[in-house]
Amino acid sequence: MANPGVQENTEYPRHIPVLLNDFVGQLKPFSGVWIDGTFGDGGYSKMLLESDAKSVIAIDRDPSVTSAATVLIKQFPSRFFFANDRFSKLADVAQSAGFETVDGVLLDLGVSSMQIDHANRGFSFKKNGPLDMRMSGSGLSAFDVVNNFSEKDLANIIYNFGEERLSRRIANSIVKERKNKEIDSTETLARLISDCFPKYKHSKTHPATRTFQALRIFVNNELEELVEALEAAERILSPNGILAVITFHSLEDRIVKRFIKLKSEIYPKVNRHQPTQLKFQPSFEKFAKKKMVASKAEVKANSRARSAKLRIARKLKSDIAPIEKNLLGLPIISIGAQIR
Ligand SMILES: C[S@@+](CC[C@H](N)C(=O)[O-])C[C@H]1O[C@@H](n2cnc3c(N)ncnc32)[C@H](O)[C@@H]1O
Structure with a gap:
């Protein structure tokens, strides 16, 4: 769509x-x-x-x-x-x-x-918007990947395209969360990822950086x-x-x-x-x-x-x-x- x-x-x-x-x-x-x-x-x-x-x-x-x-x-x-x-x-x-x-x-x-700063494009964990990330606006979106892909595939994407060492933990957390409710916003996803990093300090790179990068790379091939x-x-x-x-x-x-x-x-x-x-x-x-x-x-x-x-x-x-x-x-x- x-x-x-x-x-x-x-x-x-x-x-x-x-x-x-x-x-x-x-x-x-x-x-x-x-x-x-x-x-x-x-x-x-x-x-x-x-x-x-x-x-x-x-x-x-x-x-x-x-x-x-x-x-x-x-x-x-x-x-x-x-x-x-x-x-x-x-x-x-x-x-x-x-x-x-x-x-x-x-x-x-x-x-x-224009892409990253417009919340409605869904690229940024700093701005709340729909989970989208499609540069062309068509094809599979980040929402489709996050809500439908298997835990193993999610972990693979997050590890390989985000070089995220907590990929398995994040994938597991996504799968648990979506059993209750679809993950449909950048804010929900960013919060869920941050919760996987108990020792995260705000001065460091935001913990969602690598996972958002991975999803963006995958969605846009x-x-x-x-x-x-x-x-x-x-x-x-x-x-x-x-x-x-x-x-x-x-x-x-x-x-x-x-x-x-x-x-x-x-x-x-x-x-x-x-x-x-x-x-x-x-x-x-x-x-x-x-x-x-x-x-x-x-x-x-x-x-x-x-x-x-x-x-x-x-x-x-x-x-x-x-x-x-x-x-x-x-x-x-x-x-x-x-x-x-
Ligand atoms: C960093 S911006 C380029 C900015 C540009 N050089 C300027 O001076 O305004 C990257 C642009 O490349 C486009 N882009 C990224 N991957 C693409 C691809 N595979 N095919 C065509 N355009 C792509 C994005 O949609 C985005 O508009």
Whole structure:
């Protein structure tokens, strides 16, 4: 069922783009065709258009960003394209807009301020709202997962996508609570999780942080989306094209880091069992030596920048090696019966 909370995004809070100055500092001058796979409030797309990128193809799965995209369509009618789609489809979206190759792909992962700060989207344990968390507003919601998945599946999701060591205790508590009444609000779920941490002190990270992250990642299939988007970027980037990814937590960052590392080496590296195995030359090289993080001043001005990391790689001219997904650190979990 579509979420009535997904409305046109005309009211505040707006999103402050994270690490924008670092991105510009590393990559300007801009030219060529760019894909902004995570349009959000359009901060990056706008900067690229104003900095003379030839064209920008923007994508966002959240239909509520359409009004912000429409402003740019009117301002840059021949240079800006927008698709309400998933970024795993970025190569198809670019091709439908008439571009067989592009010169840059940017992914600024995670949720926007409009999503997390609007209580009715159900992303935040700090604001009471319906348990939802769907970026696109359709498909399985956090409510469906929390109220219908088996205890084992819940524990698996919370452990693998939240790296929460009390996953089993939390899953057990959810299952006990929902026997009496459906868990339908972020507040109820956050309270129930907090009760699993008797020694929790308010100065530390809120105990619901990791479980909410896990549910959000699962509901939006975020890590699979990321892997598919990286692979699609590799296919559509022209030689010398730039891949830039901003991550906000260790699961995302691990995938991007491993992808760039594996793709910057001869693949497979060594295989003494198959010495004659076909070897692929690197398809990327690291552009910046290290990941970039926000300055103290940026974190002070925008606390969301705190955990952000920017990694950049440059595409090389070579064949693409088919890499097994398990090498990227993607947690593989099998979800069984989805009924309690
Ligand atoms: C951190 S915000 C991007 C903010 C944007 N760079 C700006 O300057 O305003 C992330 C955005 O990516 C979108 N998003 C996340 N995963 C997506 C996916 N798999 N496909 C398409 N959009 C996605 C979210 O809906 C959200 O609007």
